[in-house]
Amino acid sequence: MFNITESNIRLLIFLGALLFFLILELLVPYRSNSVSKFKRWINNLSMTLFNSIIITLIFSAAIVNTALYAQSQQLGLLNILEIPTWLKVLVTVAFMDLIIYIWHLLNHEMPFLWRFHRVHHSDLNMDVSTATRFHVVELVISAVIKISIIFFLGAGPLGVMIFEGTLVLCAQFSHSSLKVPRWFETLYWILFVPPSMHRIHHSVVIKERDTNYGTIFSFWDRILGTLLTRVSQDKIRIGIGAYAKPEKLNVHQLLVMPFTRQVK
Numbered sequence: 217m218f219n220i221t222e223s224n225i226r227l228l229i230f231l232g233a234l235l236f237f238l239i240l241e242l243l244v245p246y247r248s249n250s251v252s253k254f255k256r257w258i259n260n261l262s263m264t265l266f267n268s269i270i271i272t273l274i275f276s277a278a279i280v281n282t283a284l285y286a287q288s289q290q291l292g293l294l295n296i297l298e299i300p301t302w303l304k305v306l307v308t309v310a311f312m313d314l315i316i317y318i319w320h321l322l323n324h325e326m327p328f329l330w331r332f333h334r335v336h337h338s339d340l341n342m343d344v345s346t347a348t349r350f351h352v353v354e355l356v357i358s359a360v361i362k363i364s365i366i367f368f369l370g371a372g373p374l375g376v377m378i379f380e381g382t383l384v385l386c387a388q389f390s391h392s393s394l395k396v397p398r399w400f401e402t403l404y405w406i407l408f409v410p411p412s413m414h415r416i417h418h419s420v421v422i423k424e425r426d427t428n429y430g431t432i433f434s435f436w437d438r439i440l441g442t443l444l445t446r447v448s449q450d451k452i453r454i455g456i457g458a459y460a461k462p463e464k465l466n467v468h469q470l471l472v473m474p475f476t477r478q479v480k
């Protein structure tokens with residue numbers, strides 16, 4: 217019963233926020249598109265649909281069941297400590313975000329993982345639909361990592377659901393091509409990742425791309441020395457240098473991309 221409710225909540229957050237950010241992007245875009253938004257959306261949403269069938273059906277249930285199992289058996293670090301529930305939730309969100317940060321960094325540093333992660337970075341413009349453009353293999357490995365961490369932490373279902381919901385919302389916002397008011401960005405930036413920070417990460421310039429790995433919190437990049445801010449936003453070109461042609465970035469090409477030639 218819980219599984220059904222959990223995936224429904226996640227789907228509702230995902231679709232609601234997708235629509236919300238799409239409307240905002242269309243109303244107040246950060247800049248005009250260099251390639252057709254419609255064609256990119258067809259590709260990105262096809263990837264999303266394909267991934268959802270595999271990931272949502274198999275792994276969402278596995279993730280929540282692991283959290284339920286860890287809770288019922290009192291397994292993991294958080295179940296040894298006598299701390300209030302709100303603190304356990306906070307530790308779960310922060311720790312899992314740190315793991316996702318490290319995982320993201322490895323995706324850039326290890327050539328084998330980059331083969332899959334480059335599918336995400338090959339998008340020629342960045343908007344809310346980019347947030348779910350991933351190769352299914354990358355998502356499967358990250359789901360296995362999440363499950364192991366939940367087990368190790370003994371994270372409960374509440375903490376895991378809040379983490380998953382926050383992750384979806386933050387990823388969608390940081391990828392959106394929204395024009396964000398400066399005052400909001402200044403405040404948001406203290407703790408979280410605004411679109412301007414993530415835009416640098418999607419630059420074709422490799423030195424810029426290999427920075428700003430955070431998804432929810434911006435302080436991991438600050439603490440671990442991977443933060444880059446001094447880049448002129450107007451000059452950022454999104455994508456990967458080797459994949460400049462939109463006609464070569466259709467769904468079937470994206471699905472086989474990891475198994476083709478190595479590209480920086």
Ligand SMILES: [Zn+2]
Pocket residue numbers: 320324333337417
């Ligand atoms: Zn990346």
